[in-house]
């Protein structure tokens with residue numbers, strides 16, 4: 151097997167594992183953004199942010215609407231819709247000697263606490279506030295974590311973004327942090343009717 155074939159096999163297996171973990175058809179992972187590798191050197195950080203941004207009053211998610219094609223080409227456009235990222239699956243590729251925790255600023259906190267904190271300055275600055283985060287995860291090689299970025303409505307459809315999913319990476323103090331991220335987005339409109347893997351053939 152060539153190195154390239156090995157890479158393809160590795161990535162295809164990973165897609166299958168991520169799909170199994172989330173209980174979704176593998177196509178959802180295939181049609182999402184490609185796996186992204188990030189590297190943080192000492193002093194590197196990623197302040198608290200949301201991976202998705204859908205609110206019922208903003209642009210619809212791309213599975214909810216068909217965007218007009220641009221210049222007659224048949225590409226999906228994100229001009230009229232947004233990539234709603236249902237879930238994030240984060241793989242730690244190496245241990246980090248010190249620091250570099252993934253921090254969830256508001257995990258499990260009530261909305262009243264979240265709103266009050268968001269009124270303070272620099273609440274999202276993880277270089278300053280890493281220790282205060284409600285949940286911190288130390289990178290461990292071979293470990294994968296996942297979280298959901300949205301609420302579901304009463305029918306089980308995607309609803310507003312969940313503010314408790316605010317997260318980021320604390321300062322790396324010693325060593326290098328390597329992660330790989332699958333941002334799992336809702337499919338584009340033309341793929342929206344993927345058959346559930348739970349349907350009997």
Ligand SMILES: O=C(O)CCC(=O)C(=O)O
Pocket residue numbers: 196201238240250251252253317318319320329331
């Ligand atoms: O560096 C981290 O631990 C968090 C990375 C992150 O926010 C992401 O990949 O979406």
Ligand SMILES: [Fe+2]
Pocket residue numbers: 199200201317318
């Ligand atoms: Fe993120």
